[in-house]
Amino acid sequence: MGATHRAPHRGANSAWFPYLLVAPLVLILWGYVVQPMLATFVESVSDDGTANYTRFFTSSGVARTSLLTSLLISAASVLLCGVVGVAMAFLLKRFSFRGRRLIEAFILVPAALPPLIGAVSFQMLYSEIGILPRALQDLFGTERPVLAFDGIAGVLVVHTFTMYPFFYLAASAALAGMDPSVEEAAYNLGAGRVRVWRTVLLPMLTPALVSASLLVFMTSLASYTAPLLFGVDQTMTMQIYINRTNGDLPMASTYAAVLGLVSIAFLLVMRWYEGRRSYLSQSKGISARRREIANPIGRWLAPVASVLATIVLLAPVATIALVAFSADGSWTTEIIPSAYTWENFVTILTEPRAFEPILNSLQMSLLATAGCVVVGVLIAYAVRRLRFIGRSLLDIGVMIAWALPGTVVAINLISAFSTGNGFSFGQALIGTFWILPLAYFVRFLPLVFRASSASLALIDPSLEEAARNLGASWPRAFLNITVRLMLPGVIVGALLAFVHGVGEFVASVLIYTSSTVPISVAINNRMYSFEVGTAAAYGMLQVVLIFVVMWFSGRLESGGGRAASRQAEQWTN
Amino acid sequence: GDSDETETPAGGAAPAEKIVVYSARDKKVTDYVVEQFVAKHPEYKDKVEVLNMGAQEVLERTRAEKANPQGSVWWGGTQQGLSSGADEDLLEAWQPTFAAQMDARYKDAQGRWFGEILLPEVIMYNNKAIPADQAPKDWDELIDPKWKDKVIIRDVPASGTMRSIYASMIQRLSPDGSNPQPGYDWLKKLDANTVEYAANPADLYLKMSREQGVLSAWNLQDILLQSEQSNMPFGFVMPASGAPVLVDGVAVIKGGNSAGARTFLEFIFDGTLRANLAKDYFQIPAVAISEQPEWLANLNLKPMDVDWDVIAKNETDWINHWNAEIKNKG
Amino acid sequence: MIDVELESVSKRFARTGDAAAVDDVTLTIGAGEFFTLLGPSGCGKTTTLRMVAGFYFPSAGHIRFGGQDVTRMAPNKRDTGMVFQNYALFPHMTVAQNVAYGLKVRKVSRADAARRVAEALAEVHLDGYGPRRIDQLSGGQQQRVALARALVIRPRMLLLDEPLSNLDAKLREETRTEIRRIQRESGTTSIYVTHDQAEAMAMSDRIAVMESGRVQQVGTPREVYHQPANAFVARFIGRSNVLSLPVATAEANRVEVALPGGGHVFAGAPEGHGLGAGDTALVSARPEHVTVVSATATGALRGRVTAVEFTGMTTHLTLDVDTGGAETRMTVAAVDTPDRIGAGDRVGLRLPAERLWVVRP
Amino acid sequence: MIDVELESVSKRFARTGDAAAVDDVTLTIGAGEFFTLLGPSGCGKTTTLRMVAGFYFPSAGHIRFGGQDVTRMAPNKRDTGMVFQNYALFPHMTVAQNVAYGLKVRKVSRADAARRVAEALAEVHLDGYGPRRIDQLSGGQQQRVALARALVIRPRMLLLDEPLSNLDAKLREETRTEIRRIQRESGTTSIYVTHDQAEAMAMSDRIAVMESGRVQQVGTPREVYHQPANAFVARFIGRSNVLSLPVATAEANRVEVALPGGGHVFAGAPEGHGLGAGDTALVSARPEHVTVVSATATGALRGRVTAVEFTGMTTHLTLDVDTGGAETRMTVAAVDTPDRIGAGDRVGLRLPAERLWVVRP
Ligand SMILES: Nc1ncnc2c1ncn2[C@@H]1O[C@H](COP(=O)(O)OP(=O)(O)OP(=O)(O)O)[C@@H](O)[C@H]1O
Numbered sequence A: 001m002g003a004t005h006r007a008p009h010r011g012a013n014s015a016w017f018p019y020l021l022v023a024p025l026v027l028i029l030w031g032y033v034v035q036p037m038l039a040t041f042v043e044s045v046s047d048d049g050t051a052n053y054t055r056f057f058t059s060s061g062v063a064r065t066s067l068l069t070s071l072l073i074s075a076a077s078v079l080l081c082g083v084v085g086v087a088m089a090f091l092l093k094r095f096s097f098r099g100r101r102l103i104e105a106f107i108l109v110p111a112a113l114p115p116l117i118g119a120v121s122f123q124m125l126y127s128e129i130g131i132l133p134r135a136l137q138d139l140f141g142t143e144r145p146v147l148a149f150d151g152i153a154g155v156l157v158v159h160t161f162t163m164y165p166f167f168y169l170a171a172s173a174a175l176a177g178m179d180p181s182v183e184e185a186a187y188n189l190g191a192g193r194v195r196v197w198r199t200v201l202l203p204m205l206t207p208a209l210v211s212a213s214l215l216v217f218m219t220s221l222a223s224y225t226a227p228l229l230f231g232v233d234q235t236m237t238m239q240i241y242i243n244r245t246n247g248d249l250p251m252a253s254t255y256a257a258v259l260g261l262v263s264i265a266f267l268l269v270m271r272w273y274e275g276r277r278s279y280l281s282q283s284k285g286i287s288a289r290r291r292e293i294a295n296p297i298g299r300w301l302a303p304v305a306s307v308l309a310t311i312v313l314l315a316p317v318a319t320i321a322l323v324a325f326s327a328d329g330s331w332t333t334e335i336i337p338s339a340y341t342w343e344n345f346v347t348i349l350t351e352p353r354a355f356e357p358i359l360n361s362l363q364m365s366l367l368a369t370a371g372c373v374v375v376g377v378l379i380a381y382a383v384r385r386l387r388f389i390g391r392s393l394l395d396i397g398v399m400i401a402w403a404l405p406g407t408v409v410a411i412n413l414i415s416a417f418s419t420g421n422g423f424s425f426g427q428a429l430i431g432t433f434w435i436l437p438l439a440y441f442v443r444f445l446p447l448v449f450r451a452s453s454a455s456l457a458l459i460d461p462s463l464e465e466a467a468r469n470l471g472a473s474w475p476r477a478f479l480n481i482t483v484r485l486m487l488p489g490v491i492v493g494a495l496l497a498f499v500h501g502v503g504e505f506v507a508s509v510l511i512y513t514s515s516t517v518p519i520s521v522a523i524n525n526r527m528y529s530f531e532v533g534t535a536a537a538y539g540m541l542q543v544v545l546i547f548v549v550m551w552f553s554g555r556l557e558s559g560g561g562r563a564a565s566r567q568a569e570q571w572t573n
Numbered sequence B: 001g002d003s004d005e006t007e008t009p010a011g012g013a014a015p016a017e018k019i020v021v022y023s024a025r026d027k028k029v030t031d032y033v034v035e036q037f038v039a040k041h042p043e044y045k046d047k048v049e050v051l052n053m054g055a056q057e058v059l060e061r062t063r064a065e066k067a068n069p070q071g072s073v074w075w076g077g078t079q080q081g082l083s084s085g086a087d088e089d090l091l092e093a094w095q096p097t098f099a100a101q102m103d104a105r106y107k108d109a110q111g112r113w114f115g116e117i118l119l120p121e122v123i124m125y126n127n128k129a130i131p132a133d134q135a136p137k138d139w140d141e142l143i144d145p146k147w148k149d150k151v152i153i154r155d156v157p158a159s160g161t162m163r164s165i166y167a168s169m170i171q172r173l174s175p176d177g178s179n180p181q182p183g184y185d186w187l188k189k190l191d192a193n194t195v196e197y198a199a200n201p202a203d204l205y206l207k208m209s210r211e212q213g214v215l216s217a218w219n220l221q222d223i224l225l226q227s228e229q230s231n232m233p234f235g236f237v238m239p240a241s242g243a244p245v246l247v248d249g250v251a252v253i254k255g256g257n258s259a260g261a262r263t264f265l266e267f268i269f270d271g272t273l274r275a276n277l278a279k280d281y282f283q284i285p286a287v288a289i290s291e292q293p294e295w296l297a298n299l300n301l302k303p304m305d306v307d308w309d310v311i312a313k314n315e316t317d318w319i320n321h322w323n324a325e326i327k328n329k330g
Numbered sequence C, D: 001m002i003d004v005e006l007e008s009v010s011k012r013f014a015r016t017g018d019a020a021a022v023d024d025v026t027l028t029i030g031a032g033e034f035f036t037l038l039g040p041s042g043c044g045k046t047t048t049l050r051m052v053a054g055f056y057f058p059s060a061g062h063i064r065f066g067g068q069d070v071t072r073m074a075p076n077k078r079d080t081g082m083v084f085q086n087y088a089l090f091p092h093m094t095v096a097q098n099v100a101y102g103l104k105v106r107k108v109s110r111a112d113a114a115r116r117v118a119e120a121l122a123e124v125h126l127d128g129y130g131p132r133r134i135d136q137l138s139g140g141q142q143q144r145v146a147l148a149r150a151l152v153i154r155p156r157m158l159l160l161d162e163p164l165s166n167l168d169a170k171l172r173e174e175t176r177t178e179i180r181r182i183q184r185e186s187g188t189t190s191i192y193v194t195h196d197q198a199e200a201m202a203m204s205d206r207i208a209v210m211e212s213g214r215v216q217q218v219g220t221p222r223e224v225y226h227q228p229a230n231a232f233v234a235r236f237i238g239r240s241n242v243l244s245l246p247v248a249t250a251e252a253n254r255v256e257v258a259l260p261g262g263g264h265v266f267a268g269a270p271e272g273h274g275l276g277a278g279d280t281a282l283v284s285a286r287p288e289h290v291t292v293v294s295a296t297a298t299g300a301l302r303g304r305v306t307a308v309e310f311t312g313m314t315t316h317l318t319l320d321v322d323t324g325g326a327e328t329r330m331t332v333a334a335v336d337t338p339d340r341i342g343a344g345d346r347v348g349l350r351l352p353a354e355r356l357w358v359v360r361p
């Protein structure tokens, strides 16, 4: 009753609008993400209070070493991926040359490497038994394979190859959205190319880099296959696995919880770092997207470097192809296989339900991606644009499912949805089709959220104001203007979510049903019986599929294909 | 238009419920068995769903679904895995017909799980790199310094099989498990010879075939499958002092379609089926079969005398110790 | 009829110390009035405009449109057309799409919208630029698109934040005539921010002069120009010379001040100026009213020219003048200065009796 | 000494039809000269400046600095200080960091840099704003930061693209004096773009008037103002009245034209004007030179007032005048118009014999 005297007109920017928008988002997050994940923390203290934590931090050796190793690997991964990703973005977005668009579509394929077979391909390339070290051994006639990656170095190689797209995509979206006149101003003040990058471009890319760093850091922290394959067992994820095998579930949960807490701490630090400055161009009007570079780098170095980088980055894919086309047993100590065959493809394609896993994965991944886009974009908007209490919590809420290992997420989801509850509309979700898309949604929401948030940091809020001023309601202005301008970032996020959805294995294997066999499980079944050839053939199908998606989304993103190349061209001609 | 199909299930029986099988077996095996099963029980046509995954994942999944079990059959799992499933009250106790003929060592006393096949753990070697006559003949030869950097081991803590082998190696030198030290020392020497720990079976095969290492300890069935079916250069030696024999078993999951599950499991122990599996997939049934295939007859399986109770008590400690103190330190 | 009312409106930004950007501003603007905010850079004009448009909420005070409190109404419900100081053009739309946006929102039919967009572009001399991308326009062209976008929707209220600052003088004059025409025809209440005083004078019905977030004077252009309320307004509008002169006699509407060179002169004064004989009055004299005479003329101030600036229509002399006490810097604007006058010359200056005005400090 | 030389420079943007943004421009600018580009919005001023700064490459032609060809030299090697029309401030730096950027690049010591930054900020009246974030400034304050950032590095050449457009008149005048002082002291060659003609006149050594990418006239402010090369320049600079009048007699430097009301008047003419008796001459008369007389005065043009505009210093009358043929629109600027004159009144206009100038079409 007391509220009736308040002004009746409360639009999209009244004081409680943020809460109105945020409430359903919080509900979704709570129901589908946070509350299920809390199970891990609950379990870690359920038996004996904080004893597990005490044990974790006081016990000699393993726990602490694992934590340190994991942190070291994560930090190094962030650095390496950052360097590779930003460099690739620089080469491909700042210069134009023949075949650039093709390379752009190729360059994301490593992100789409099927798990298991993908990891194996790295071994076949760079480890002791790999093509490269063996070839070098042959070349130099040495006793042992040369330059073989092993242990942490091997893990870092895999991480760099598979995660640099986070940086590449974020940086290229940000580079495209940046006000070019700011860079010109720096040149005009006498700064050379390197200094401009150091003092203007990179700092202006901060939102994108922060977003990518978060993703890479957390992915590395929760990465399992790479440490496994390269035998680094003193990592958090390996310890979680070992503890689960030992049957010590609370301790496993303690490890998982510490993993989550470390990630959250990193998230908070990054948020603080990013929040110190503004990255929004204050320029009047819209500056011309044109800057002309007469530098030889543009003409020769860029294409050459890009092609080289692409070859290196695509090598794992080529390896998979090699495996897919090699006859069983024809490749043991040889550097490359000695006999080739179509057999593997014939085998999988003649199987009655050969395409089912592919279609399943596509469908579920698309569904999840759609959900991620809707929820992720809204949360990004809320966290970046609206002022309300608890913004950091919202941010943490989204990221928490990314900070935990996939297995843990899946187990939490099973526990939460094995019986009906309000969020599942009273239905038990496990054993149904919906649990997998839900898992993908929960797990890959952070990708869309981060990418959208980074691109939003570069969009002038006064554009939305202008639209509102012209009479557009908030949803309309939001969709027409803000989302439209965020689109490059949103597409990046959606692509990542989709690609990861198609490749997801660790969670899928715990919740799939016979009618929703995802492609990763199909590949795993082949790997399990060591039919590497057919597994690789499946993997190739997946790679091709992802490539096609990338190619078309690249066209979509650049508005019919020409705008992007036009943009790069304007930087060179 | 075959009218038969529309009339199944015949004979007025209640319509068959779906059987969901969580299997850690090879997909080829499960496909074959399900085909045979449906042929015999047509009412289950399209009603048997097999979800293939790792043994550890079967446990995780069953455990997580405890509140509302989705699976009916647990098919394939180590003794340890099945035991913890039983202890966590995930499995249903019953008395199948085949249990009577089964050695008590191979089944749960309360009937919650039953061994299906026996997995002797033997010495594996790359027969392209090592002539058969030069391969080690017994476990102790593996720690001979001449094999330095020739051994590849599937990483231990995360593998049920490897844990059992390593625990057996310790228990072999300390029957009551009270003094694991000699075992540790032995394993340390093995570690010194180990060039690399492989992440999973596929990784192991890969590294063995590509001669990063040429010796390993592995289960017989997989060695035979790889060399016969995938053309891999693997041979095996039955160790002179005996091979630890692991039991790989099956169980009915509590709360699932237990009628269907029982039918299915009874079928798995069908004599001809087991004979066929033994012939084509190199399985050693836990319940002896009448007509042994040639390879099995010639095998000369010599089980090592392993006390699984001692191992069950100590395994976690021993493996943790190995992981923390021995691995990569020899 | 009052259309817009600001009642004790203040705006304080969190992070920038204590000074309020807009400080207790009270204004009433009539329906159909063309109202200008004038003031030095950073005095709070944009902030005020943004509060009227609904992008900032006042820290204190109320805003009413036609009597209705809109202090916290959503911007899209206010039906104001704003030209942003930084344009805020939609970079992903063409010129025509930018201009059409408000029409689309208003569900104007396609054909109608196309016609109105073409008209609006013609009004700002951008015919044929419709299909261009915004980043292919020059600065001034972008500004005109922003203007066209606000004008085309014929809002009930126009908020124009320096809409012509990047246009050349000729175009600026044409465009301001155009704005005025549209505004008159449709009776749109308008709030205008400009730095060009001639523009403010020429266009406005009334002007509010602001400084440091506070309103200093509200009045018609002539009032503000000829009868500035205080020294700040006098100096800010059209660079006045403000001299401190001793009062000889004081009347209700004028005072007589003594000139240092001898003689007296009358200056107009606001009601209740409170000055008496013997006080010192601040007297404002417009540069164009001061005449240059020979250095020896009687009853004239004496000064030395420090700078001569040719501005086209007039030539500006800057002089150091002896006004009794310290030297005062004065400016004189003359259409025809004798060409021989240069920096350093000594001249006499005569103050115009009719045109002097007493201002408050 | 020639410092900057543009030789037949053209710039064509690929996708915007055929018209060149800058079309065959040839200019030479002396060392230490203050050179202004003046022209309507979209005529190519910014494009020209950007070519000098090195952000665009000319489609044709050459640019030389002190004789050295810099047409394709990297922008950071040119040592120019540019104020961008859109400011282009670094949003991730504070005000002080923005201003200090160029000094850092030049490896000026910390203490020195701090001092110079403080000085530069004081010069643009932003003392104390150093630690602010750019998005906490008003539009005019941002513009001043952009200016300070360019001035502080004392470059060999200043490129100023409407650096004062968002400042109020008073600040603008102060700042332009400041710019001029710095420029004179350091002898910096400067190219200046402005829309404010008074500013152009007051500051420039020479002015180039551009239209549609082409240079129309280059000259000192007085030349451009009093002796416009053609009708465009006459009309563009300070809104001249251009009348078509029949030539009575023609001499080398002046022609005598016949007035419609009877009588003749002399008008200055450029060398080689090529007019003879009987031709029609275009004669330019500045508004402030035309005097308003009674409608019945002899030898005067007759016209009807259509609009009266008060601009502070002067009042502008717009009139429709009978010049023999069609009616011509004329503007008159007077410091003291009789208040009684209003729209619709008929008045006489007297053209100033000394001040008329013949222009090319
Ligand atoms: N990037 C571009 N692509 C295509 N056309 C352009 C581009 N930049 C400018 N133009 C066009 O070139 C012409 C000259 O532009 P320029 O920016 O030099 O004008 P300007 O004289 O600075 O105008 P203003 O005073 O409005 O800033 C304009 O007509 C403009 O539309």
Ligand SMILES: Nc1ncnc2c1ncn2[C@@H]1O[C@H](COP(=O)(O)OP(=O)(O)OP(=O)(O)O)[C@@H](O)[C@H]1O
Binding pocket: C013, C014, C015, C016, C021, C039, C040, C041, C042, C043, C044, C045, C046, C047, C048, C085, D135, D136, D137, D138, D139, D140, D141, D166
């Ligand atoms: N977002 C902000 N945060 C903090 N202070 C601000 C912010 N925006 C403006 N200010 C300060 O408030 C004061 C008024 O700003 P405003 O933009 O209203 O000035 P203005 O009168 O429009 O000036 P200009 O003519 O330069 O555009 C300025 O001193 C400015 O520094």
Ligand SMILES: [Mg+2]
Binding pocket: C045, C046, C047, C085, C161, D138, D139, D140
């Ligand atoms: Mg402003």
Ligand SMILES: [Mg+2]
Binding pocket: C138, C139, C140, D045, D046, D047, D085, D161
């Ligand atoms: Mg310009």
